[in-house]
Amino acid sequence: MTLHVIDVYHNADSRFFPYEPGHTLTQVITHWRHLPATAAPEQLADWAFHVFNADLDHLETERATPNGEADFLIACTYRLLRLRSLSTGDVVAVTANGHTTWLACEFVGWKRIGPPTSLTGGPLTAATVYQHLRRGRHA
DSSP states (O other): EEEEEEEEEESSSSSSOOOOOTOOEEEEEEEEEEOTTEEEHHHHHHHHHHHSSOHHHHHHEEEEEEEETHHHHHHHHHHHOOOOOOOOOOEEEEETEEEEEEEOSSSSSSEEEEOSSOEEOOOOOOOHHHHHHHHHTOO
16 A cells, blocks of 8 residues: 545636646645555546535445545535535646656546646645634634
8 A cells, every 4th residue: 555645726717727837726635545556646636526526415325435434524624624626727636655646627537737836725734724713713
């Protein structure tokens, strides 16, 4: 098993249209998962698309399956942080064994891209969650 780091970036410059070099991407969540070394980056991007767009009721019914509980909990976290759906133009970075593959969400499937130049945000941290919780109390 190999540790895979899956980073999701929302496109701040274009939503529902394909990513173009130079678009600003904001990192919104990171997920670490031990998977076989042979797991293709596109498979993990497909997983992210599914989990961050699927209805929670559907994911809840799969909790007893392998990785079902982890999928449900990361999807719940994503929703509780009030993050929008993963859509065309957004980017997923998959890192394993020190190598990162950048994948732009297309109308159908994924397109491998070079490392983006305009990145903001950062991985999910406890401080980020606390910030969202404080914001929610004052709403």
